[in-house]
Amino acid sequence: MTTNPFAETGHKILPSILSADFAKLASEIGDVLAGGADFLHLDVMDGHFVPNISFGPPVIKSARKATQAFFDVHLMISDPVGYASAMVKAGAQSITFQVETVEDPAKAAQEIRTLGCTVGITLNPATPVERILPALDHVNLVLIMSVVPGFGGQKFMPEVLPKCEVVKKRLRPDQRLEIDGGIHLDTIQTAANAGVDWFVIGSAIFDPPDRRATIGALRAKLGG
Numbered sequence: 001m002t003t004n005p006f007a008e009t010g011h012k013i014l015p016s017i018l019s020a021d022f023a024k025l026a027s028e029i030g031d032v033l034a035g036g037a038d039f040l041h042l043d044v045m046d047g048h049f050v051p052n053i054s055f056g057p058p059v060i061k062s063a064r065k066a067t068q069a070f071f072d073v074h075l076m077i078s079d080p081v082g083y084a085s086a087m088v089k090a091g092a093q094s095i096t097f098q099v100e101t102v103e104d105p106a107k108a109a110q111e112i113r114t115l116g117c118t119v120g121i122t123l124n125p126a127t128p129v130e131r132i133l134p135a136l137d138h139v140n141l142v143l144i145m146s147v148v149p150g151f152g153g154q155k156f157m158p159e160v161l162p163k164c165e166v167v168k169k170r171l172r173p174d175q176r177l178e179i180d181g182g183i184h185l186d187t188i189q190t191a192a193n194a195g196v197d198w199f200v201i202g203s204a205i206f207d208p209p210d211r212r213a214t215i216g217a218l219r220a221k222l223g224g
Ligand code: DX5
Pocket: 016, 018, 019, 041, 043, 074, 147, 148, 149, 150, 151, 152, 153, 154, 180, 181, 182, 183, 200, 201, 202, 203, 204
């Protein structure tokens, strides 16, 4: 297990467990990690900020028992600062919040950081990149949503790629650029060319039966 993923360079593949079979979550997690995945992406949805309800601390806690892999938790909830502590207690090592859910993104990032986790900020496709810039100094990770959040299996939106270039230019060497939504064999390279470091992949990894072959093919698109 990595102690500090932000000290590691190179492309990282993060399966989103939203597309896993929850009836056998531990073995699904084991399968993608044995298949070559780097870290895990966990999507928390409250049915309020997004029109779907996924899972919360109890499932994160159970998943934590199955692996020591790094947990990149994506909060699609209306009160991220209020729930961040429960997520960290359950096993989250990084908390990413949606800029649309907070008044002061820099303050929210600093509040979450006091919990001892790393912090990420994300924005919906329709949200201008300027909204996150005031918080850039206070985060470890910027997540560009390439679908409207709420569901896996949606179509990649290439119109968000210019945001990647704007953000990439402003990141410090210890910060990372992540993308989430519709990433698969035909879209991963385009995202990499826009400067993305970390790739969240749900349906394109969990739907095919051979996860090792799928992750290998995705990594080959990134140049191995
Ligand atoms: C969507 C989530 C994504 C999603 C990705 O709101 O934030 O992480 O699970 O799934 P795919 O890769 O299938 O688009």
